[in-house]
Amino acid sequence: MTRKMIWNDLVRNRAVSLITILFISVAAMLLSLAAILTVNLFGAVDRLMADAKTPHFMQMHTGAVDMAGLENFADNNRNVADFQVIPFLNVDNTELILGGNRLTDSVQDNGFCTQSSRFDFLLDMENQPVNPQPGEVYVPVCYLRDGIVNVGDPAVLCGRTFRVAGFVRDSQMNSTLASSKRFLINEADYTRLAPFGNVEYLIEFRLHDLSKLSAFETAYSAAGLPANGPALTWPLFQMISAISDGIMIVILVLIGLLVVSVSLLCVRFTLLAKIEDDFREIGVMKAIGMRVWDIRGIYLAIYAVMAAIGSGFGFMLSLLFKDALLERIRLNLGGSGSPARELLLGGLGAGIVCLLILLYVNGCLRRFRCISAVQAIRFGAQDDSSHSSRIVRLSESRVVSCNFILGLKDVLARKRLYGTMLAVIILASFIMVVPQNLYHTISGDDFVTYIGVGNCDLRMDIQQTGQIGEKTQEIGRYMENDPEIADYALFVSKIFPVKLDRGETENLKVELGDHS
Structure with missing residues (x-):
């Protein structure tokens, strides 16, 4: 009998039922997609960092490296499992041409390195360490995603022609939020290209106990070891790798919650309208002795069927669209290797939507307790x-x-x-x-000022190694000879004269514009 009542109600109110099921399906699809993307994103990040053996602590340093001091520190620190120093050759973007596209306008700091033999591996598209042959170069995967270069294209690096043999995933610098990108080349090619750039060293450590990472950072800083550059840690690598694709997931969750809210309100609207239409029938059922729970069960069953149909359909839609949304994650990070978990969490996301609908309908049906059988039969409406x-x-x-x-x-x-x-x-x-x-x-043009960058026409990031006074005078003379920026010479002269704590490399930022 209950099934017949449910079927008759759905058929009699086809338009309302279809619209309600549609909203529930969209909400279930969005939350299911968010769950599937989340499990794939974090699974892919963990798998990439495990395959690459990402360092737990990395200190970037420009200048001379005290290898004896570093080795002594690593030997005396019981938490150090492994230690290495990798040279990273920074080159000007004007020296890089990929597939006929010069990287002059790139905002990335591009450079060359060789494959590590111990940890911090650069991986191919199968997440396996790569060993390029002479004349080959492996390009960061971001340039494949942007359509700049493909496998087999020529690459002109500092005047020498290479062949793009493939692409690499970098567990440290893979994300677009990372300001540097590493090109992988052969050791012999690295030696030939060394005169065309500036060497920066990556001082890397793997630890036995990751929970003592903060104490290790403090010990490294207190030891006075090379630290002329930023220090990065394992949690930061995880965050940088996940945040760019995580933004899409956050947006899906936000829109999904809004659609869930709209779905609940649509259910409320249709339920109140239905109760108003069936008010006299509800009074008759109460008058003949039916319990309030039995009456509520009839209406709850109707919306349970709609919620189940909508949630199931939404889950199937999420499985249909997930490959298109996972394409970027799989390209950047690789697969997560957990298809069973993504199906489980995707179904859980759709099930949560169904459960919310049922709980909300059950709450709305509590008003049956306040309905008077005499009033409902006599007036057919609530007083x-x-x-x-x-x-x-x-x-x-x-x-x-x-x-x-x-x-x-x-x-x-x-x-x-x-x-x-x-x-x-x-x-x-x-x-x-x-x-x-x-x-x-x-x-908007003013957005950059909100995130801490001044309103300027030109910004220069300058790495200097001790001759700051000479560079200040050199830039000042250049600006005085240019009539368009001569007015900014005084402004620059006030920015540059600063005291350097170590007398080593210092990053100075100069902003030129209407601030003078």
């Missing part, structure tokens, strides 16, 4: 006289029309019903307006 205001006479109104007053009275008489409709409209507008405003905010 709102206790909540109504004074009688509004149509003859008293000379400002607005009768239709407006009648409409207003209907809205005030059914505030919950129309309030639900208003909430749906507000949330739908929010879903449409927020992405557009976010785009305009990020693309």
